[in-house]
Amino acid sequence: MTMDTTATGVSVRGLVRSYGTRRALAGIDLDLGPGVTGLLGRNGAGKTTLLRCLATDLEATGGEVRVLGRDPEQAADRTEIRRRMGYLPQSPSFYPHFTVFGLLDYVAVLKELGGRRERHDEVRRAMRRVDLYDRRHSRVRRLSGGMRQRLGLASALLGDPELLLLDEPTIGLDPEQRIRFRDLVSELAARSTVVLSTHQIEDVAALCRRVLCLDAGRVVFDGTPDELVSRARGRVWEQGSRPAEGVTSWRLADGRYRVLVPEGTENPDSTAGVPVEPSLEDAYLLFTGAGRKTR
Amino acid sequence: MSWHLTHDQLHQYAAHTADDVTAMSAEAHLMHCARCRDLLPADEAWLDRSWANLRDIVDRPRRGPLERLLSVLGLRENTAKLLAATPQLYRAWLTATVLVLATALTVAHELPRGSLLFSFTAPVVPLLGVALAYGRWVDPAHSLTSVTPLAGYRLLFLRTSAVLVPALTLCTAAAALMPSTSTLWEAVFWLLPALAMVAGCLSLSRWMPLSLAGGLLGAGWLLTVGVLGIAEELDPLLLFSPTAQSGWAAALTLLAGAILLRMRTV
Numbered sequence: 202m203t204m205d206t207t208a209t210g211v212s213v214r215g216l217v218r219s220y221g222t223r224r225a226l227a228g229i230d231l232d233l234g235p236g237v238t239g240l241l242g243r244n245g246a247g248k249t250t251l252l253r254c255l256a257t258d259l260e261a262t263g264g265e266v267r268v269l270g271r272d273p274e275q276a277a278d279r280t281e282i283r284r285r286m287g288y289l290p291q292s293p294s295f296y297p298h299f300t301v302f303g304l305l306d307y308v309a310v311l312k313e314l315g316g317r318r319e320r321h322d323e324v325r326r327a328m329r330r331v332d333l334y335d336r337r338h339s340r341v342r343r344l345s346g347g348m349r350q351r352l353g354l355a356s357a358l359l360g361d362p363e364l365l366l367l368d369e370p371t372i373g374l375d376p377e378q379r380i381r382f383r384d385l386v387s388e389l390a391a392r393s394t395v396v397l398s399t400h401q402i403e404d405v406a407a408l409c410r411r412v413l414c415l416d417a418g419r420v421v422f423d424g425t426p427d428e429l430v431s432r433a434r435g436r437v438w439e440q441g442s443r444p445a446e447g448v449t450s451w452r453l454a455d456g457r458y459r460v461l462v463p464e465g466t467e468n469p470d471s472t473a474g475v476p477v478e479p480s481l482e483d484a485y486l487l488f489t490g491a492g493r494k495t496r
Numbered sequence: 497m498s499w500h501l502t503h504d505q506l507h508q509y510a511a512h513t514a515d516d517v518t519a520m521s522a523e524a525h526l527m528h529c530a531r532c533r534d535l536l537p538a539d540e541a542w543l544d545r546s547w548a549n550l551r552d553i554v555d556r557p558r559r560g561p562l563e564r565l566l567s568v569l570g571l572r573e574n575t576a577k578l579l580a581a582t583p584q585l586y587r588a589w590l591t592a593t594v595l596v597l598a599t600a601l602t603v604a605h606e607l608p609r610g611s612l613l614f615s616f617t618a619p620v621v622p623l624l625g626v627a628l629a630y631g632r633w634v635d636p637a638h639s640l641t642s643v644t645p646l647a648g649y650r651l652l653f654l655r656t657s658a659v660l661v662p663a664l665t666l667c668t669a670a671a672a673l674m675p676s677t678s679t680l681w682e683a684v685f686w687l688l689p690a691l692a693m694v695a696g697c698l699s700l701s702r703w704m705p706l707s708l709a710g711g712l713l714g715a716g717w718l719l720t721v722g723v724l725g726i727a728e729e730l731d732p733l734l735l736f737s738p739t740a741q742s743g744w745a746a747a748l749t750l751l752a753g754a755i756l757l758r759m760r761t762v
Binding site: 256257258284293303304308313318356 | 549
């Protein structure tokens with residue numbers, strides 16, 4: 202497979218990242234372009250490691266990576282990638298004694314953004330985009346968890362990045378803020394490549410035109426949300442009796458059971474229930490390996 | 497308003513050709529008369545820029561005392577901002593450094609051979625500061641800042657210099673106040689081992705976290721001092737002998753060269 206080295210997105214071939222003897226990424230191939238791509242997977246599936254490799258925060262142990270057409274292993278390329286990329290890490294932390302404005306101004310200096318006036322204008326623009334402008338002189342330690350998450354998002358947005366890597370961006374946001382976040386990401390996706398790692402299936406359904414499911418450091422599904430749902434058709438059942446051991450199921454509000462039957466197996470209680478239309482969440486659970494577990 | 501400026505008066509005022517009395521009168525009138533102000537020709541772009549600058553001055557974040565001090569000392573605004581934002585552990589280290597050196601001075605003045613405490617702690621003071629200056633485990637905002645263009649060696653060296661300047665100043669001042677110090681050499685005998693260990697710490701940071709590298713080297717130094725102190729025929733002060741100083745100088749040169757080479761190639 203040839204590398205897509207265009208300057209707009211991400212291209213990865215055989216990406217391996219190990220921590221000691223454990224392989225967090227076990228040979229990833231992918232090409233990402235403008236639009237929103239969702240990364241789904243259980244904890245430990247490799248989502249954060251993949252984002253950190255793309256964000257130049259971690260070096261790959263093996264394989265080839267090109268971000269915005271550049272090689273992150275080369276110092277000059279790495280710096281150029283960092284100039285054109287925004288990254289929101291999982292659970293970002295900050296200097297608590299800084300004000301919102303002061304912290305973003307500090308990050309803007311690190312991002313080498315313009316002269317003082319232009320830099321301050323860019324910081325104000327980022328604060329307005331995440332609805333933090335009214336709190337610009339508040340100390341970080343006085344912000345709620347949701348506000349801190351928006352502060353992290355604002356820091357990622359500084360400099361109007363061409364590539365935006367967001368690791369669990371909607372944790373701690375209330376429903377209204379999540380809707381604002383979706384609006385913002387949709388607007389950015391019109392001209393940027395956005396990669397979103399999340400456990401919030403609703404965000405993926407609302408935002409992503411492409412979904413990657415990771416399991417044990419490998420891509421186990423790559424397609425649209427509709428394709429993911431269609432792969433789960435015939436594997437989701439509802440029945441009145443408690444299902445047999447060995448399949449994933451949960452009790453619904455009406456007392457019935459929803460059962461997920463993994464690929465390659467049959468529902469042992471198929472006479473007791475009926476197949477139903479799968480949701481994106483059902484499909485996610487099936488493809489990220491949850492369907493292989495006994496509950 | 498019962499009267500207004502004539503066209504000629506407005507034109508002369510705008511062109512700065514009105515005499516002083518007319519100009520002062522026109523200015524006083526314009527302060528209160530929106531109609532005449534509207535007739536005054538204005539450079540809209542200049543006005544917009546001026547308002548934007550004014551808004552920025554009123555609204556921008558207030559600079560802390562350290563940032564202002566660094567600016568007064570001649571540092572560029574961005575550099576002062578980056579140095580003033582160093583992690584809180586840095587401040588704790590600075591406080592600890594002052595306390596340790598004050599203790600070493602007191603001991604040196606009160607106890608026989610008390611100056612040994614300073615001899616063995618001074619070389620590790622800058623090392624510990626550097627170890628606490630940069631990295632995921634010591635900097636709460638590291639995950640945000642580590643992927644910015646200035647991260648890596650540029651920010652690391654900026655923070656290292658923020659450690660070395662106060663550390664070397666404080667250690668030199670403490671050495672000068674030691675009861676046994678009478679020559680320049682006696683005031684700076686600790687300097688080469690200190691710098692060599694800092695360079696070693698920066699070199700090791702290629703393979704391990706900076707804090708771990710600093711901790712290992714500091715522990716190695718104290719262990720060596722302890723072993724030399726226990727051994728019957730050896731003296732810990734051998735670490736500062738002319739031969740040892742040549743070794744420290746050689747190590748410093750090699751390590752600094754390796755760091756510079758790495759900076760150019762990576």
